[in-house]
Amino acid sequence: MEASVEKLFGPERLEDAALRFGLQGDPKKLGDFENYIYEMQTAEGISVILRLTHSSHRSLEEIEAELDFLQHLEAEGCGKDMASSLASPSGSRIEQIMAADGSCFYACLFRKAPGGRAVPDSEAWNRQLFAEWGAVTARFHNASAKLDRTFARRQWSEDDLIANASAYLQDEDPGIIAQLASVLDRLHALPRPEGSYGLLHGDIHNGNFFVHEGRITVFDFDDLEYSWYIHDVAIPLYYALSSRIPDRYGADRDAYAADFFLGFLQGYRSEREMPEEWLDVLGLFLEMRDLTLYTVLAKKLGPEELTEGIRAWMGQMKERIMAGTPIVSFDFRELAAARR
Template sequence: MITDFILRLYGYTEGKIVPINDGFHNTVYSHGNLIFRVSPSNRRKQVDIMNELAFIKGLWENGVPVSLPVKSLNKKLIEPISSNHFVVAFEKAKGTSIDVTKTEVWNDDLFYRWGNIMGRMHSAGKKIKIDRPIWTVQEPDLLKLFPKITSETIAEKYKQLLMQLAMFPLTPDLFGLIHNDFHQGNMFVNETRLTVFDFDDCAYHWLAYDLATSFYHAYWQASSFTPEHTQFSSEFWMHFLRGYQQEHTLSKELILQIPIFLKIREIFLYTLFLEMWDWGHLQDWQSYTLSNLKNNIESGKPYSNVNFTEIIDNFGLGTIK
């Protein structure tokens, strides 16, 4: 079996490998203190993975808490395990996944540390030079959504959002090397320490996409599991941005991009679910999710009730013309 082969590559002679996530693009396993990620080669070439691992190493060297890759017995960071798959092993992050229903975990302190780590990551990214996908004015569809969008209305909405981004200056405080999928599912918490992982999508992109992605998923879960917490949005941003500001420049332009990327994230998730879910056997919650996302995108409904102008004022970032 391929799982037994993976174990032997990393020095294990007994035990069973445990699947922990059959993800949208990769399959992830666990054994002992290691996590194994199996990736199809038609999605990521070996050089792509090497650049991802170089980013992780650079972040660790700059004090960002990340799960580091581990070499095989062959002294390789990347091992081919078939004609069309690679495996990479990572240190298993200490702690547990983040439970939004536990107030001793999901609280203002977590939001501050989350923002602080992201700010540190964005600052460190300025010092790291690798070859990864890059957003440009000429090719702004970094997420490669246009071929997957079947609705002309949604395609036009997406086009307009990308055009808005073209009006912002490509400065180092707004644009650079980012995680590109930074939500609470890609972090573990161990007492007061967070560890970030899953840099598979890292790219040169607008920094605000990381901020928007974090809030999008945080609000989605918080509003689903703790709807009584009506002040969540304002509390999240206040503490998250205070943490971020300790490590990276916070600007009016950065904040103004967030609502644009919240809507882009919505389109990304809608197209991802359309691509990956079994249309013939949708569960009720999946049908609801698709319908809700489609309606929100087509109507242009803002994501949550956040007043970003108020955030700009509260942080003294200037006025909006």
């Protein structure tokens, strides 16, 4: 979390939010990168997730749109695929907690997803999981395509990490900004035929869902935005390859990437069509993720917070960015056709 926001947050803000939602027990902190996330209990002893978002990160209208989209997903039959929001005893979905400088934190409550996180080499990390991952993503896209109104969420190019990237990268190699401009030019040139572009989660990696009895429950829709649906295919593949390769693949990273992609695509196509021409630009979206992830780390972390591991990670990203290569280079259309 940015130091300026950290100064405004304190135990009293959390206590106020917990009181308004009628929560009990000792808060278990789960995260504080872009939002403050805690696990707490209701008066009935049910574990729930409390999220506090500073107004510098999201507006009230944006958060209302996020919660409206969750309701839409439920109405379209995706209730078991995502963690829904819960209202406070007063009936409010969002409670506003004022800060000392006149800004505020928006508090929301969510159902806790059943199960736990799936990680490489765990029993749950298999081809069946990859297919379920793809199927859930496709069901979200099917629901998104049925929206009959515009939600107050940003277009992909309006995201802070893109619109203000030059400011966050001003101390970095100028070549990174030049590479960002090149990738953005290619993205802006992409067409938007019907069924290819809409409101999407934008960040369905394995840190944003739990697995229980083979089923995925997705949470954290904070990055909800308008973009091409293929973006939601690129993100899982990107993060799968950013973490360690499962032992069963040895050092064969390409074999792992192919298995993951094909499993995910199989699941996706079981619920929704994936035109082959969009597989041709999957690499472009992988390149974009390197750039946005590098930018958010440059924005959020000061020099004293850059551990050796994070420096090495950013170094790998920078090398790919400067070379203009994605995290994995496949002819995805050819790979998909060969396995059909």
